[in-house]
Amino acid sequence: MKPGAIFYTMLALVCVACGADKPAGESCAIAAEYLAEHYPGTVSLDIDTADTALSVPDAFRVRREADGSARVTSPSEAGLLYGACALVRMSAQDGTAPLDTVEVPAYSLRVLNHWDNLDGTVERGYAGRSIWKWDELPDKISPQYADYAMRCAEVGINGAVLNNVNASPRILSSDYLEKVKAIADVLRPYGIRTYLSVNFASPMALDSLPTADPLDPAVRRWWSDKADEIYDLIPDFGGFLVKANSEGQPGPCDFGRSHAEGANMLAEALRPHGGIVMWRAFVYSPADADRAKQAYLEFQPLDGSFADNVILQIKNGPVDFQPREPYSPLFGAMPATPQMAELQITQEYLGHSNHVAYLAPMWQEFFSYVDPASLVAVAGVANVGDSECLTGNPVADANWYAFGRMAWNPRLSPAQIADEWTARSLYADAASVPDSVRAAVRDMLLASREAVVDYMMPLGLHHLFAFGHHYGPEPWCDVPGARPDWLPRYYHRADRVGIGFDRTSGGSNAVAQYPDSLYALFNNIDSCPEEFLLWFHHAPWTHRMRSGRTLWDELCYAYDRGVRTVDGFIPVWEAARPYLKPGVYEAMAPRLRTQAADARWWRDACLLYFAQFSRMPLPAGIEAPSRTLEEYMKVQLPISNFECPSDSLLNLYR
Numbered sequence: 001m002k003p004g005a006i007f008y009t010m011l012a013l014v015c016v017a018c019g020a021d022k023p024a025g026e027s028c029a030i031a032a033e034y035l036a037e038h039y040p041g042t043v044s045l046d047i048d049t050a051d052t053a054l055s056v057p058d059a060f061r062v063r064r065e066a067d068g069s070a071r072v073t074s075p076s077e078a079g080l081l082y083g084a085c086a087l088v089r090m091s092a093q094d095g096t097a098p099l100d101t102v103e104v105p106a107y108s109l110r111v112l113n114h115w116d117n118l119d120g121t122v123e124r125g126y127a128g129r130s131i132w133k134w135d136e137l138p139d140k141i142s143p144q145y146a147d148y149a150m151r152c153a154e155v156g157i158n159g160a161v162l163n164n165v166n167a168s169p170r171i172l173s174s175d176y177l178e179k180v181k182a183i184a185d186v187l188r189p190y191g192i193r194t195y196l197s198v199n200f201a202s203p204m205a206l207d208s209l210p211t212a213d214p215l216d217p218a219v220r221r222w223w224s225d226k227a228d229e230i231y232d233l234i235p236d237f238g239g240f241l242v243k244a245n246s247e248g249q250p251g252p253c254d255f256g257r258s259h260a261e262g263a264n265m266l267a268e269a270l271r272p273h274g275g276i277v278m279w280r281a282f283v284y285s286p287a288d289a290d291r292a293k294q295a296y297l298e299f300q301p302l303d304g305s306f307a308d309n310v311i312l313q314i315k316n317g318p319v320d321f322q323p324r325e326p327y328s329p330l331f332g333a334m335p336a337t338p339q340m341a342e343l344q345i346t347q348e349y350l351g352h353s354n355h356v357a358y359l360a361p362m363w364q365e366f367f368s369y370v371d372p373a374s375l376v377a378v379a380g381v382a383n384v385g386d387s388e389c390l391t392g393n394p395v396a397d398a399n400w401y402a403f404g405r406m407a408w409n410p411r412l413s414p415a416q417i418a419d420e421w422t423a424r425s426l427y428a429d430a431a432s433v434p435d436s437v438r439a440a441v442r443d444m445l446l447a448s449r450e451a452v453v454d455y456m457m458p459l460g461l462h463h464l465f466a467f468g469h470h471y472g473p474e475p476w477c478d479v480p481g482a483r484p485d486w487l488p489r490y491y492h493r494a495d496r497v498g499i500g501f502d503r504t505s506g507g508s509n510a511v512a513q514y515p516d517s518l519y520a521l522f523n524n525i526d527s528c529p530e531e532f533l534l535w536f537h538h539a540p541w542t543h544r545m546r547s548g549r550t551l552w553d554e555l556c557y558a559y560d561r562g563v564r565t566v567d568g569f570i571p572v573w574e575a576a577r578p579y580l581k582p583g584v585y586e587a588m589a590p591r592l593r594t595q596a597a598d599a600r601w602w603r604d605a606c607l608l609y610f611a612q613f614s615r616m617p618l619p620a621g622i623e624a625p626s627r628t629l630e631e632y633m634k635v636q637l638p639i640s641n642f643e644c645p646s647d648s649l650l651n652l653y654r
């Protein structure tokens, strides 16, 4: 349904959110404006604190009244805004409000993590520069802030950590806090609380304290004064996100203290104000022989020792946002510690903003192993920047949308989310799209992440990426002096016998970190799911797969399947062309060609490289590589972000 002139009549929007004798609050006004633009009928928005089904503030009810008008109720104004957005979403198919629907979010905290630096760059960001214009703030407010906030509100995202986890101490300087306040003031009416990533050594960097030891009284006072200063400016400030003792960041271990001691010190400073600490479990050191085990080894023994306003934020997998990883065994292993999942929306390891990779299936897979009820919150590393569409390309928005929808309800199906998103964002007039086109586009989205897994690193392979930019293949990569656990060979371990990382009881025994039933499943090469085979096993090239093929042949077929799948995206896109919103076809068509070319590059480079070890020929039906391994090994991409809608990145950078 299109809000055209004839439908564009908000006849009687009654906003009584704040009581009959008070003017409606700002969130309610935003909801009204949104409805006026997107919903053709009459709606009333009412605060309701008596409805027991609305068990948390963000919950809402959407109902169709006898006269055909719609009524949205919620205990909070933010809930009314979410309800208004849900009404638009739910009526998108047939133009009518649902009879009576109640929605209660799975988590009270649904937060985006921006990896934005104060110099305007975005770590692992592929959507332009930072949306936060630190140089202009607090005086100038970019209109993109409100656009961003509305896009978050549409899917119920209610928190934003503004800056990179590799945090500059300067974010806590008084000058920057004024800028943060200006952003927080824009986000607040959209139901979004503001959070900051903090550098653990901030007291030393900003005020020359001799230490950042969390047990030092002067350090504790510094943090508690800083919290007071922040809350004076931003009374609903959410709290801190911390990357400590990881990849060179300072942390409590530098002072002989534990992660719990560090987190609890910050928690104590925030507690009087109701703030929280999200403490990341993303730590690894070359100390243990298997990087995949390290977060568990470090954190599991600390179960029960964190303050109750600390949440442990754990990446979905045990290594680092690979196209496919098994879930991190830390989930569920710390029953006395609140935990949250960190998912990555930005496509650091999935083709940046050049490849289509719809991530809802990946997150659904995660939630099939990790009970959503065992978590207290979900975070997503944002794919937002200052590009016109905010996400670098218009289809990448599907992942921002899907993240928000799954943070609200992790049991939503990827297909339903895809249908909602395409109706809202892709088609000019969803009702006029033929079923065959709609189904083909949906199938393309649903197949896309698996296609990336296939053409980059199938069967449990991981981290074959080029050093630095994580875009192209470099299974051969060798950087003199680099930590071994940053190099692909550490992970694939290809040799004359076979390929894969032996994490079984006979190898690194990482498998023992999983519950018994999964331990048994993963540890045995015959029962291990084949999508995780080379994650857990160093399997012989001749290992017989369930298809009857050898491992080598299966690997070749998987790589080739990935290429063929993305080849198939191009005709789907052509068929969808007449129905897309303006500019969307043009933005994606060259990217799909790049993706198809990159998929060949991945397949050919990896297979040529691994063939040196397997010494087996490509099976029948697999396209012969168009270049030699030596040629692929010469490819150099620039380290900086590249947005590259061209026929082949490979040709550009040889």
Ligand code: BDP
Pocket: 123, 124, 165, 166, 243, 247, 282, 320, 321, 348
């Ligand atoms: C890795 C990224 C790196 C991040 C790090 C993190 O390559 O840029 O700083 O994770 O999550 O995925 O801290």
